[in-house]
Amino acid sequence: MSRPDVRGRSAVYLPGLNGLRFVAAFAVLVAHVEYLKHVLGYPDIWGWPIFPSMATRGVSLFFVLSGFLITFLLLTEYRKTGTIRVRRFYARRILRIWPLYYLIVGWSFFVMPRFVHFPTIPDPLDAPFWPKFLLYVFMLPQFAGALYPVVLGAGQAWSIGIEEQFYLFWPGILKKWAKTPLALFIGILLARWCVQGLLSALAGLLPGFPGTLADAAFKVVRWCQAEKLVLGALGAWAIVESRQKILSQVFRPSTQILAFVALIPFFAANPSDPFSDLVESFLFTLIIMNAAANPKPLVSFENGPLRYLGKISYGLYMYHFTAIGASLLFLSRMRTQGFLFEVALYAMSIALTIAFSAASYGGFESVFLRRKTRYAVIPSDPGLSDAERAALS
DSSP: OOOSOOTTOSSBOOTTHHHHHHHHHHHHHHHHHHHHHHHHTOOOOTTSTHHHHHHHHHHHHHHHHHHHHHHHHHHHHHHHHSSOOHHHHHHHHHHHHHHHHHHHHHIIIIIHHHHOOOTTSOOTTSSSHHHHHHHHHTTOHHHHHHHSOOOTTTGGGHHHHHHHHHHHHHHHHHHHHTTSHHHHHHHHHHHHHHHHHHHHHHHHHSTTGGGSHHHHHHHHHHHTOHHHHHHHHHHHHHHHTTOHHHHHHHTSHHHHHHHHHHHHHHHHHOOOSHHHHHHHHHHHHHHHHHHHHOSSOSSOOOSHHHHHHHHTHHHHHHHHHHHHHHHHHHHHHTTOOHHHHHHHHHHHHHHHHHHHHHHHIIIIIHHHHHHHGGGOSSOBOTTSOHHHHHHHO
């Protein structure tokens, strides 16, 4: 297991990250059960703040985890080899992300509409088809989601697009700033706040601001999720560089308790503003750092079931809308109602999501993950299988 001083190790394994991946995916799954019921006109409790908050917090945790893990691997590679092999990084990301992403896009546009259709959700083949479809093809699903109706089965892919855009630029930028990454992280955060502050000021000065190009720019800045990705990166930097003064404070039991307790209002009230995003991301970073590098974390996310479910969490995230939609359609045709409907819907949605994800991981994703290990620069824990090792990086 990797600990705060990782620079002398020949293999890297960060405990707890798979467990946290599952927590994030499961929160999104549960929230989207109520969301889809709401969209389709079923009785729902989507209006309770905890459900939209679970969706928001789950995706936020994914972003912070991505910033943390990718930066950890890249900085570790730089410290060990003196460089960052950007092409190998791209190859690893493509083999991990693209196969399942494009499978879901093809399924959601061309296959699922033939079997699962709801009157309140437009058919993805309806016009304008090509602009919408091409935005998904070119890894810009967040723009498709902003401009056009949701594509059932692929609506969650908006966050994958943001992460892919982050992966496109981050290794090259970090390679140039690897000797002084802290300055890079602080600079990006400051630039993010300055741009958003400027756009907020324009909102107060320009009549009809919501209809202007400035409003579109404001949305793009919010979409980039910079504070989440960069704060995760800051946590990785502190661990890779063994910043003991920082780590000694982060690993304190009181800090860990504070991080968990301070997240409660975010679930109770579902705030959505730049300051809340920053605080939430900071709290998630503290939790991730303790899970990954604290020898004695108060809460352990490292056990067999969590490790496995986290290993297939990409599938859990990508398949869950399909599973929920299929469950709703089946139970509606069975004329299940009331409390039995609610219990059966959650049980069936969770079971189908796990089943789809497990089958996909074992029979589809693992084919690409085994190839991904060929492009590894920093090996993972030798006790892991090739597919497990690839899934972690």
